[in-house]
Amino acid sequence: MYDFTKLRQNMVRKQVEARGVTAANVLAAMGKVPREKFVTESLRGLSYDDRPLVIAEGQILPQPYVAAFMIEALGLTGGERVLEIGASTGYAAAVLAQIAADVYTIERVGQRAERAASTLQKAGYSNVHLLHADGTRGWAEHAPFDAILVAGAVPYVPETLKNQLATGGRMVVPVGIDLRAQELVRLTRLPDGQFEQEDIADIRFVPAISEMHWEGETPRSETRQPRILAPDSDTDRTLPALIVKHAEVFERIEDADLSPLLERIGDRRVVLIGEASHGTSEFYQMRARITRQLIEQKGFNIVAVEADWPDAARIDRYVRDKQTAPSDWAPFARFPTWMWRNTETQNFADWLHEYNSARPARNRTAFYGLDLYSLFSSARATISYLEGVDEKLARLARRRYGCLSPWEDEPTAYGRAALGEAFRTCETEVTQVLTDLHRKRAEYSGQDGEGFLDATQNAYLVANAERYYRIMYYGSRAAWNLRDSHMFETLQNVMQFHGPRAKAVIWAHNSHIGDARATEMTARAEHNLGELCAKGFGQDSYRIGFGTDRGTVAAAARWDGAMETMDVRPAHRLSYEHQFKLTGLPGLILPMRPGQELEMVEELVNPRLERAIGVIYRPQSELASHYFEAALPHQFDEYIWIEETSAVTALSASRDRGMPDTYPFGV
Numbered sequence: 031m032y033d034f035t036k037l038r039q040n041m042v043r044k045q046v047e048a049r050g051v052t053a054a055n056v057l058a059a060m061g062k063v064p065r066e067k068f069v070t071e072s073l074r075g076l077s078y079d080d081r082p083l084v085i086a087e088g089q090i091l092p093q094p095y096v097a098a099f100m101i102e103a104l105g106l107t108g109g110e111r112v113l114e115i116g117a118s119t120g121y122a123a124a125v126l127a128q129i130a131a132d133v134y135t136i137e138r139v140g141q142r143a144e145r146a147a148s149t150l151q152k153a154g155y156s157n158v159h160l161l162h163a164d165g166t167r168g169w170a171e172h173a174p175f176d177a178i179l180v181a182g183a184v185p186y187v188p189e190t191l192k193n194q195l196a197t198g199g200r201m202v203v204p205v206g207i208d209l210r211a212q213e214l215v216r217l218t219r220l221p222d223g224q225f226e227q228e229d230i231a232d233i234r235f236v237p238a239i240s241e242m243h244w245e246g247e248t249p250r251s252e253t254r255q256p257r258i259l260a261p262d263s264d265t266d267r268t269l270p271a272l273i274v275k276h277a278e279v280f281e282r283i284e285d286a287d288l289s290p291l292l293e294r295i296g297d298r299r300v301v302l303i304g305e306a307s308h309g310t311s312e313f314y315q316m317r318a319r320i321t322r323q324l325i326e327q328k329g330f331n332i333v334a335v336e337a338d339w340p341d342a343a344r345i346d347r348y349v350r351d352k353q354t355a356p357s358d359w360a361p362f363a364r365f366p367t368w369m370w371r372n373t374e375t376q377n378f379a380d381w382l383h384e385y386n387s388a389r390p391a392r393n394r395t396a397f398y399g400l401d402l403y404s405l406f407s408s409a410r411a412t413i414s415y416l417e418g419v420d421e422k423l424a425r426l427a428r429r430r431y432g433c434l435s436p437w438e439d440e441p442t443a444y445g446r447a448a449l450g451e452a453f454r455t456c457e458t459e460v461t462q463v464l465t466d467l468h469r470k471r472a473e474y475s476g477q478d479g480e481g482f483l484d485a486t487q488n489a490y491l492v493a494n495a496e497r498y499y500r501i502m503y504y505g506s507r508a509a510w511n512l513r514d515s516h517m518f519e520t521l522q523n524v525m526q527f528h529g530p531r532a533k534a535v536i537w538a539h540n541s542h543i544g545d546a547r548a549t550e551m552t553a554r555a556e557h558n559l560g561e562l563c564a565k566g567f568g569q570d571s572y573r574i575g576f577g578t579d580r581g582t583v584a585a586a587a588r589w590d591g592a593m594e595t596m597d598v599r600p601a602h603r604l605s606y607e608h609q610f611k612l613t614g615l616p617g618l619i620l621p622m623r624p625g626q627e628l629e630m631v632e633e634l635v636n637p638r639l640e641r642a643i644g645v646i647y648r649p650q651s652e653l654a655s656h657y658f659e660a661a662l663p664h665q666f667d668e669y670i671w672i673e674e675t676s677a678v679t680a681l682s683a684s685r686d687r688g689m690p691d692t693y694p695f696g697v
Contacts, residue, residue, distance in 0.1 A: 049099075066078075091118060100181075138165055140162055159172075178203075213231070290619075301574065307644070313578075322385075334400050350394045350395075430459035430462055442499060540640075611673060
């Protein structure tokens with residue numbers, strides 16, 4: 031027998047609240063509705079699993095978190111009149127009914143409508159009213175509605191639904207012209223009849239099949255979870271053999287022959303080296319080994335990583351100044367400490383310190399951070415620089431950055447506050463600091479070029495971080511694009527500073543360094559560092575991805591959670607990783623650049639799933655949380671496979687000798 035009450039409580043605590051749904055009324059409603067009554071008898075035992083449930087062909091009950099997230103986005107306070115498009119089993123309507131005064135729900139499939147109506151009636155939800163009709167037309171006789179929830183994807187928001195939304199009301203709807211990916215959109219009707227639109231999440235939903243159609247494509251029942259891909263049996267048999275035929279095999283990382291790889295890299299000036307997780311030792315080790323050889327044999331003089339500028343500067347001061355001892359480093363203090371504070375990164379930094387110490391200052395390899403999360407430490411660093419060169423400008427900068435001070439404990443709160451009409455953002459103030467620095471470029475850079483680069487990059491970071499936190503509430507797409515654009519522009523700036531002989535190695539997650547145009551990201555109008563480098567540097571850039579089948583990884587179960595050493599599940603059978611597993615090889619380097627091995631590339635180019643683990647890993651919902659579709663040879667020039675991997679060795683935060691106080695973030 032199942033204890034559904036206990037399962038429901040665990041679901042709310044571990045799946046919903048732990049992932050950021052905080053509205054008390056939504057959590058209470060999710061804790062009251064018996065989800066097991068809204069599924070078939072055979073699925074009752076799975077009711078509270080962290081996954082969607084296939085009720086029937088084309089009918090999928092979303093996982094609990096998705097339902098809670100969408101309902102929270104409506105901003106209900108109680109007593110509202112709510113319209114739901116897509117009743118399905120009636121579960122979401124029941125949750126809404128716990129909060130709203132009346133719920134009007136529409137289901138286009140007759141049998142589903144009958145079953146949902148019967149279930150809701152038996153469960154005692156007398157304030158839910160169900161109609162069998164085309165939901166995209168709404169329910170005009172009961173309009174206007176304080177909130178509208180659309181549970182099916184549409185290529186555009188129907189005007190009929192917008193017209194039925196009350197002033198101040200909100201509509202949450204998955205929108206996208208591509209059935210493979212949509213953006214979850216929230217519309218708010220303003221007093222003047224206009225609509226404010228926010229993109230709040232990437233999502234894939236069953237399409238709302240009605241009078242609305244997608245251009246050039248017939249809507250089909252498909253969801254992101256579970257993904258439905260049809261494997262090609264012939265390809266599945268031949269691809270592993272082709273990989274074996276063309277791979278450069280190694281047993282251990284230290285024994286891998288990197289000479290052919292270095293020869294293929296040739297004279298390129300930008301090499302991007304990825305990782306399939308932020309906590310896998312072998313990825314760090316191989317990446318460091320390749321980087322060492324690029325520095326020693328090809329004169330690479332920049333290592334730029336997915337970390338914030340001021341934090342990476344702590345490492346840079348150590349690796350480029352032989353007078354700075356490791357004991358002078360401050361320990362990591364914030365989540366996720368293990369991403370850079372680990373023995374693998376420390377070993378590379380120690381090697382680079384020793385390598386640089388035998389060279390004149392102008393020939394030393396630098397270590398930079400590309401990310402933008404250090405809003406306040408970058409502001410402090412900018413002010414500190416100005417205090418040494420121009421006290422008057424320092425006072426101005428301190429006053430201008432003071433606009434951000436109320437949000438130092440929680441920068442994301444600044445973004446929420448900026449949504450208010452009466453809120454005055456800090457955009458003008460932070461931009462002016464950067465403008466003032468640029469105006470003084472000739473004077474300041476002549477005194478101390480390195481110091482001026484550091485100050486301007488920190489000021490540039492503050493300007494972009496202010497914008498990042500401000501727009502993140504309007505859409506994940508916009509925030510992602512801003513972040514990767516910042517990384518690319520920072521890379522351009524440091525390469526320009528180092529002059530025509532600049533050659534850079536970039537360390538970042540696969541999702542940043544692979545070409546986004548070869549993944550489902552492009553369907554969401556997202557770009558990344560890899561795509562921008564391919565466009566900006568052309569044939570002068572080279573991308574190397576990583577993958578693994580199983581092992582352990584350092585990650586957290588939730589944001590700000592404790593680091594755990596987690597077991598990595600064997601790769602999904604429809605993934606690229608599974609194809610590499612079938613080779614039976616412990617490790618390999620596979621060249622995939624166009625013109626290398628045409629037969630193999632033609633087989634590899636068929637889109638498959640690819641796994642991405644960041645600082646958070648949710649193995650219980652791995653297919654939904656960590657896989658995306660990609661065409662591997664278009665994403666990377668090389669792919670390094672290590673069949674079984676292990677977690678990085680994190681350094682204790684209490685150790686005196688440790689890595690700099692960097693603040694890296696997830697994928």
